[in-house]
Amino acid sequence: MSDFPLIFERSRPGRRGVRPPACDVPELPLGELLPSDLLRDEPPALPEVGELDVVRHFTNLSQRNYGIDTGFYPLGSCTMKYNPRVNEEAAANPRFTQMHPLQPDGTAQGCLRVMHELQSWMAEITGFDAATLQPPAGASGELLCLLMIRAYHESRGEGEQRKVVLVPDSAHGTNPASAARAGYTVESVRTAEDGGCDIEDLKAKTGPHVAAMMLTNPTTLGLFEKRSVEMNEILHAAGVQVFCDGANMNALVGVARPGDMGFDCMHLNLHKTFSTPHGGGGPGCGCVGVQKHLEPFLPAPVLSRDGERFFWDHDRPQSVGRVHSFFGNFLMNVRAWAYVRAYGREGLPEIAKHAVLNANYVMERIRDEFPPAYDRVCMHECVVTASPLKKHGVRALDVSKRLIDYGFHPPTNYFPLIVPEALMIEPTETESKETLDAFCDAMLAIAREAREEPELLHSAPHHAPVGRLDEAWAARNLDVRWSPGERVASNAE
């Protein structure tokens, strides 16, 4: 089987696709308008292809890619729920897409109204006093929260003494990475036997040198942190600010609010809980909620209202500054707005309830082959282990690759790091029982194969566009761009 060509390999000299608008001003040579030493010698080597070539190329590439629209995508921690098409239509409105971020506020009242309503709903849903939609992704929201916490401590004269951020050993990698970016040293807090935080370890590590704790609730183990209120009291007593990582808000929406648990700030991933599409790795959308005492530090400008008029308030002397070129990913806000309205006040709790039901159902159905890492009720996702298969030489990665042959996207594997051979499964609320059963049947069949035919798993996938790829080779022989003159694909006509 031959390689799928690159767009560059489809290129033929002189061929072209879409014509740009005709230029109707005098066509002066560029050399008369700009100094020649600032002009290119050679045009960039961009492809020369017809429009239909382009449409087919990317259509065929899309068919070499798995999405939620293709099938079940239980990638734990990523909340791969259905992205409603109505959201796409809403966001495609030219009166939204053709808006420039530097237009006068008076000409953008529609955008501002959408954003203002959404930010107030987000504050209400999470239980915080105020919210901002500026962070363009979850990790950006985390960093923003830590910068606000830092500014808060500095405003109280405690900036110098508080240099440590506590992070559970089960946390997402973005937590310690964001803490480092905010200028903090990271200390890890142990997980106790029951999967919750080890309170004694927390107490030992808390003190006047600690600026913040970052806590995901439910945790990355898919478990509700039962001691979060107690933890927040311990931390607050030592002057520590507590950030809630909202990656797992899908388990809580409409049921409970982090703001009521004593958290000082949190971020949300609108592309997880609020259904905006993940787009192959972005755009995300990282709304942040804060309690009153952190409000002065919100990123400028802050969206405010004066009666019926909405406006950007740039006069924010204590703001930590800007974390995005403009106001965040506005078109994602439109989608999230549509999503909140589709469920409404009565419907929102159904999201969490069905997400939790589905996760527990999957955990129960596969537990004989893939035991849960912690044997208790889970929230919106379950972390199970493939350890029992290790004696057959089969690892979590092999199970994942084999799932592709069965037509499913694999779960997250090897995370959280504290669970050996972890498989983190998040079904979300938008899947039917039939889909869940089909997935569980596949998992059980794969466990049987592991015992009887382990080689089948080691060499999986067998029915994907390519076989298992050599990632180590890619890192050793770095090739991150096509070069003109490289071999032409063998199937080029």
Add this chain to the structure above:
Amino acid sequence: MLATIGVESIAELFTDIPEALQLKEPLDVPPALDPHSILATLREYSRLNRSLDEMVSFLGAGVYQHAVPSAVAALIGRGEFLSAYTPYQPEASQGYLQTIYEFQTMICELTGMEVANASMYDGATAAAEAAVMAHGVTGRDKIVVSRALHPHYRECIHTYAPAVGCTVVEALWDELEAAIDEQTACVVWQYPDFFGRVLSPSHLVNRAKEVGALTVCAAEPVSLGVLRPPGAFGVDVVVGEGQPLGVPMGYGGPHVGFFCVKKDLVRAIPGRIVGKTHDKDGRRGFVMTLRTREQDIRREKATSNICTNQALMALAATIYISLLGKQGFREVAEACVRNAHYCAEQLLRIPGVSMLFPDDPFAFEFGVRLPRDAEAVRDALLEQGILAGLPLGRFYDDRKDCLLIAATEVRTRAEMDRFATELAKVVN
């Protein structure tokens, strides 16, 4: 399902959440709407906007109105692209991985650089990440920034860099070279700059090399269809905003940042990078590579905290560039330059209107001085259906009478003539 789990109600699954924390009343959000009513309501809101479709716009300042071929939206709207996530499982994600490899190649071609990553959030955060990277690479703490770098990019650098212990020093373009010293981690400027000027950075590159500082250039990608690319000047890092490459203005986002380096800096780069490899049968395939730089593996030692980037918008850019192709892309860049020069020529005929920087060449954006307050002029022209550009007073105290004007390939001669006619009425 409940029976399989062994509980009698869904409520039993929530008993880990203390009773006191469970909401007793519905949230204070509006009731549910059906899809038709959602669209109707949002359409009603959108009518409170005045979009660039309803005006003749000369507003740019980092976000540009371009003609986007219809196939871009159609292709990025395909569910396989829209509803996928980061290609952690490469065998199920070859479509995306290949498009990212193509994107990286195109960005390298435009900027003249050796390596591009899979994308960043946007131009401003890409510039801030570059400053932090330079601090990490050089071990130095001083970030020198041109005052002619987009004000929002500078604000982002001021947000990001001090947190990791850096000091940010701003300098006028003419004084930038002198501000670079042995303590400097990097110097950051824009090309064409915020005012649209195209100025050679050779002296900055030379000076930075002398003292061991890195050079970071924020570049506008469409103009690189005709301009000498930053890589040809020997720049170490090129970042920028990819919105002009077929991405909707969308009131500021989602856009897409790009980030390129010379090969020797590849291990310091933030974000995802896609590389070529093969399967056991020798078939070509693509994977995320150099993963040990990243937060999910390296945690607090990662090169950045970035996780989700802007893959869908990078895909839009890849498709846009493919559709225009080598010749079309150049034609767009040329049309922008010619339109902007034609526009400037018409405006300068108005008594009292002058160029902000009369001696400097520009690409497709330029600053003018007006005989009266620029915000008042902008507001008056809005009444005539013209969005005249960006008044500079908010960003530069001494430039309240200045307007930043862009003209891309979508503007016609008649529209620019009318702009000049109406501006003449308003200023005099």
